[in-house]
Amino acid sequence: MAMLEVKNISKSFGGLKAMNDVSISVGQGEIVSVIGPNGAGKTTLFNLITGVYTPDTGDIKFEGSSIAGKKPNQIVDLGVARTFQNLRLFMNMTILENVLVSQHHKLKSNWLSALLRTPGYLAQEKAMREYAVEKLAFFGPRLQSFRLHQPVFVLSYANRRRTEMARAMATGAKLLLLDEPSAGMNPKETREITQIIRRMRDQGGYTILLVEHKMNLVGEISDRVVVLDYGQKIAEGSYQDVVNDPTVIEAYLGKKAEGKEETEVQKAAKMDGRTI
Ligand SMILES: Nc1ncnc2c1ncn2[C@@H]1O[C@H](COP(=O)(O)OP(=O)(O)O)[C@@H](O)[C@H]1O
Numbered sequence: 001m002a003m004l005e006v007k008n009i010s011k012s013f014g015g016l017k018a019m020n021d022v023s024i025s026v027g028q029g030e031i032v033s034v035i036g037p038n039g040a041g042k043t044t045l046f047n048l049i050t051g052v053y054t055p056d057t058g059d060i061k062f063e064g065s066s067i068a069g070k071k072p073n074q075i076v077d078l079g080v081a082r083t084f085q086n087l088r089l090f091m092n093m094t095i096l097e098n099v100l101v102s103q104h105h106k107l108k109s110n111w112l113s114a115l116l117r118t119p120g121y122l123a124q125e126k127a128m129r130e131y132a133v134e135k136l137a138f139f140g141p142r143l144q145s146f147r148l149h150q151p152v153f154v155l156s157y158a159n160r161r162r163t164e165m166a167r168a169m170a171t172g173a174k175l176l177l178l179d180e181p182s183a184g185m186n187p188k189e190t191r192e193i194t195q196i197i198r199r200m201r202d203q204g205g206y207t208i209l210l211v212e213h214k215m216n217l218v219g220e221i222s223d224r225v226v227v228l229d230y231g232q233k234i235a236e237g238s239y240q241d242v243v244n245d246p247t248v249i250e251a252y253l254g255k256k257a258e259g260k261e262e263t264e265v266q267k268a269a270k271m272d273g274r275t276i
């Protein structure tokens with residue numbers, strides 16, 4: 001049984017079919033990438049899995065139980081967390097506070113024990129803090145020690161993305177959905193985040209579904225790649241298979257790829273940091 005099973009889901013916005021009969025499965029411990037041109041439906045897929053939208057038809061199962069139609073917070077509690085293409089951090093709160101927010105739902109205490117700071121409350125708070133720091137440590141020393149207490153607005157864009165990833169990890173999720181984790185990062189930062197995503201799986205034990213435009217990142221870490229175009233799944237397979245698939249090349253170029261053109265696209269796809 002796959003950890004995540006998306007079965008024949010469709011979703012329309014007015015007359016636009018943003019998701020059309022899409023099925024995707026992700027096995028425990030896999031890194032699966034979703035690629036496709038702008039407007040293909042990648043973020044919509046994430047919104048459907050995380051309960052922001054309910055599919056019109058089809059079903060989504062996580063660890064064998066249907067999550068379609070559940071509320072976003074219920075889906076987080078079950079073990080699915082995400083990051084956003086456009087970051088959603090609390091700019092005036094510190095790095096640590098932003099990561100702790102994701103664990104708040106787990107605090108087993110009422111307002112009175114919080115107010116009185118009972119030993120039970122303090123012990124829970126300490127454990128949460130340590131868990132948050134442990135997740136932030138995935139990103140090296142830059143999000144540690146005194147930096148924990150810096151407000152997010154002073155951080156670089158790359159550090160904001162890292163903080164959001166730590167927040168998703170600190171929910172206690174097993175499955176992480178990362179929406180363009182390297183957006184706004186330079187080639188060096190992109191190479192580093194590629195390695196970190198791999199470590200999140202290898203050492204952190206997370207299963208990862210990611211949306212990404214940078215083909216070098218996708219090629220380096222994906223066990224499998226799914227290609228969406230106009231809300232439909234047009235290809236699925238290894239990175240090499242999909243970037244060599246004429247249907248995929250055509251979707252990106254909007255024209256038939258033959259002979260020389262195809263070779264150029266393949267080269268472009270493999271170039272460091274290039275987006276196709
Ligand atoms: N809430 C919404 N209301 C109307 N249209 C939407 C909504 N969300 C997404 N869409 C449309 O669905 C299509 C897919 O969007 P999106 O999933 O954001 O694409 P991608 O992430 O692949 O670039 C686009 O045409 C977009 O305008």
Ligand SMILES: [Mg+2]
Pocket residue numbers: 042043044085
């Ligand atoms: Mg998107």
